[in-house]
Amino acid sequence: MHQVMMLQHWASQITLCTDGALTLSEETRALYARHNITIIETPLTALQGTDGHLECLVFADGRTLTAQTLFIMPHSVHRTPFAAALGCAMTEQNRIQVDALGRTTVAGVYAAGDAASMARSVAQAVAQGSMAGAGINYDLIQADFR
Numbered sequence: 001m002h003q004v005m006m007l008q009h010w011a012s013q014i015t016l017c018t019d020g021a022l023t024l025s026e027e028t029r030a031l032y033a034r035h036n037i038t039i040i041e042t043p044l045t046a047l048q049g050t051d052g053h054l055e056c057l058v059f060a061d062g063r064t065l066t067a068q069t070l071f072i073m074p075h076s077v078h079r080t081p082f083a084a085a086l087g088c089a090m091t092e093q094n095r096i097q098v099d100a101l102g103r104t105t106v107a108g109v110y111a112a113g114d115a116a117s118m119a120r121s122v123a124q125a126v127a128q129g130s131m132a133g134a135g136i137n138y139d140l141i142q143a144d145f146r
Contacts, residue, residue, distance in 0.1 A: 003073055004037060015065060017057065019044050040065065078115060093118055101135025102128060110136055 007014050016032065018024070020043040024032075032039060046058040047070070057065045077094065084090060089097040089105040095118065096111040098104055104111055112132040113125030 003071065004032065007071060008035065008037075011069070014038070015040060015067075017044055017059075017065075020060075083109075083111065083115065098132075099135075100131065101138065102132025103135055103139075108139075 004014065004016055013036075015038040018039065018041045020041055022041075024039065029039065040059065040063075042059040042061050042063065044057055045060050047054060047056075048058060048064075049055040054067055054070055057067055057070070059065070083096045083104070086104075086109055087106050088109060088111070091097050096104055096116045098111050098116045102110040102112045102116065110132045112128035114120065117124065117128060119125075
């Protein structure tokens, strides 16, 4: 979980709350322990605060954790099997596998943005779309030149 590593640059105290949905390897647990990262695997049931400011997290077992900031890592699932139905290879993160020009593993099929990247950024999606457009143009020119 690269987010945990990145957060160490912004916070001196980090608690990873898995909500009971994540299995961490012993190696990862040891790494986090070396960096004083607390792990709570109990499901989260509520967030409490006043005037829109977070004050604490409440867990299913009744425990609470005082907190002023909460970062979340939502799990996203593409709701269409379109790419897989076309035969496109998928990554371990359930994204469409592409090369630098947006080409998938199926000739003539290109992908960019959230469908092909873990980045959740409009700017990156635009850049990837631009590269895919360049890839399409290049491939069409190559096909015509033969």
